[in-house]
Amino acid sequence: MIINNSHANRCAVFRKGRLRTFTVGGIHPDDNKLAAGSPLQTLPPEGTATVFLDQHIGAPAAAVVSKGERVKTGQLIAKAGGFVSANIHAPVSGTVLAIEPAADIAGRRQPAVVIRVEGDEWLETIDRSPDIVRELPTDSTVIIRKIADAGIVGLGGAAFPTHVKLSPPAGKKAEILIINAAECEPFLTSDHRVMLEFGEQALIGALLLKKALHASKAFIGIESNKPDAIRRLQHIIQENGYGLQVVRLKKRYPQGGEKQLIDAVVRRQVPSMGLPVDVGVVIQNIGTALAAYEAVQKNKPLIENSITVTGKSLPRQINVLARVGTPLSKLAALAGGVPGDTGKIVCGGPMMGKAVVNLEAPTTKVTSALLFIPFREARRKEASNCIRCAKCVKACPMGLEPYLLVKLAQRGMHGELKANRVYDCIECGCCLYSCPAYIPLLDYIRMGKLRVRG
Ligand code: SF4
Numbered sequence: 001m002i003i004n005n006s007h008a009n010r011c012a013v014f015r016k017g018r019l020r021t022f023t024v025g026g027i028h029p030d031d032n033k034l035a036a037g038s039p040l041q042t043l044p045p046e047g048t049a050t051v052f053l054d055q056h057i058g059a060p061a062a063a064v065v066s067k068g069e070r071v072k073t074g075q076l077i078a079k080a081g082g083f084v085s086a087n088i089h090a091p092v093s094g095t096v097l098a099i100e101p102a103a104d105i106a107g108r109r110q111p112a113v114v115i116r117v118e119g120d121e122w123l124e125t126i127d128r129s130p131d132i133v134r135e136l137p138t139d140s141t142v143i144i145r146k147i148a149d150a151g152i153v154g155l156g157g158a159a160f161p162t163h164v165k166l167s168p169p170a171g172k173k174a175e176i177l178i179i180n181a182a183e184c185e186p187f188l189t190s191d192h193r194v195m196l197e198f199g200e201q202a203l204i205g206a207l208l209l210k211k212a213l214h215a216s217k218a219f220i221g222i223e224s225n226k227p228d229a230i231r232r233l234q235h236i237i238q239e240n241g242y243g244l245q246v247v248r249l250k251k252r253y254p255q256g257g258e259k260q261l262i263d264a265v266v267r268r269q270v271p272s273m274g275l276p277v278d279v280g281v282v283i284q285n286i287g288t289a290l291a292a293y294e295a296v297q298k299n300k301p302l303i304e305n306s307i308t309v310t311g312k313s314l315p316r317q318i319n320v321l322a323r324v325g326t327p328l329s330k331l332a333a334l335a336g337g338v339p340g341d342t343g344k345i346v347c348g349g350p351m352m353g354k355a356v357v358n359l360e361a362p363t364t365k366v367t368s369a370l371l372f373i374p375f376r377e378a379r380r381k382e383a384s385n386c387i388r389c390a391k392c393v394k395a396c397p398m399g400l401e402p403y404l405l406v407k408l409a410q411r412g413m414h415g416e417l418k419a420n421r422v423y424d425c426i427e428c429g430c431c432l433y434s435c436p437a438y439i440p441l442l443d444y445i446r447m448g449k450l451r452v453r454g
């Protein structure tokens with residue numbers, strides 16, 4: 001299929017009016033996009049790559065290579081363990097040294113394939129030319145199959161296999177695709193750089209996802225603190241007549257939460273415990289759109305991703321294109337080394353990222369950032385008693401009452417926790433950020449959720 005110009009031009013109207021946002025809660029942390037001006041730099045593979053077999057939601061993949069075997073970059077090394085699972089490919093060429101557990105960022109040991117890097121010999125079937133392939137496949141099933149074969153997962157952090165999201169359950173229809181390019185977490189800039197440097201490829205990826213879903217509309221939601229990315233995508237859409245619409249969003253956290261983004265862009269409310277597809281919407285991250293382009297148009301599996309390496313005391317603020325399996329310590333070294341005043345290292349953003357205790361852990365498909373937080377900011381302040389100010393209630397984007405959930409969790413009142421929708425907590429941390437008594441609200445709520453699940 002060739003892209004339909006007339007429809008596309010209609011959809012590409014750039015709305016200069018009010019910025020859109022979600023209707024309940026939210027906070028305005030400093031965005032600290034320190035690495036925004038740093039172009040993506042490619043980190044050549046060297047040493048070893050450690051590739052976990054369980055990098056996604058669903059069944060772990062099963063290794064299909066053995067110790068001593070030679071592999072090429074892009075070769076399948078582990079097969080999806082079911083429909084809700086994802087293939088895994090060699091991010092480097094070389095020799096398989098071991099198939100054994102390796103330590104992740106939390107120090108937990110997980111099954112992995114360890115490859116010694118030898119040169120960088122890619123599979124011949126992968127198109128590595130810089131040419132942009134604009135013609136889309138005519139058959140939507142081909143798009144979904146290629147995305148599944150390439151092991152694409154949601155790069156917004158959830159790592160949900162993309163081919164599953166593109167196959168709504170019987171009786172559900174996704175008429176709207178929303179590409180999440182909000183990048184609302186402070187410090188993160190890798191999606192921003194993707195839009196500036198691979199904008200057209202990501203937009204073609206969005207068209208592929210739209211076609212796979214048979215969606216009638218597709219929006220790209222971008223926060224207004226990325227005006228250059230908004231202008232760039234808008235320009236490409238108009239020039240090429242792509243049937244996509246950029247929606248400018250107010251800078252507000254957690255604008256990129258699925259339910260918040262749907263509210264902001266199309267004013268539909270996902271019901272409690274519901275999924276976006278329940279209101280006819282599917283959300284995909286802008287990085288996932290780029291990965292879909294590479295999978296379908298270039299036969300390239302998901303073997304590398306863009307990662308922000310940042311922190312207020314870091315010598316260099318950088319965005320890196322790194323192969324999956326790269327040790328985090330290499331990324332830190334590229335940015336000038338771990339600052340002496342580091343109090344906490346986080347994989348991801350400061351609000352929803354995960355603490356790193358093992359800097360030798362490898363990157364995974366969904367590593368988006370490595371953040372170094374100075375000791376003075378990482379230290380938790382001593383908690384005092386709740387002063388019933390309701391700031392946590394005002395900040396909660398899910399309309400929950402965090403102070404109440406904490407009380408119920410502390411008292412082990414599981415039935416009441418359920419009745420007060422503890423499951424709806426998206427663990428965004430807005431309540432924690434707002435609490436003047438420094439009560440570790442999110443820790444208690446997480447504990448409550450776990451206990452309710454038994
Ligand atoms: S972490 Fe949960 S309870 Fe706290 S603000 Fe976010 S959604 Fe609400």
Ligand code: SF4
Pocket residue numbers: 385386387388389390391392393402403434435436437438439441
């Ligand atoms: S923000 Fe903190 S102090 Fe205020 S009501 Fe909530 S838990 Fe209590």
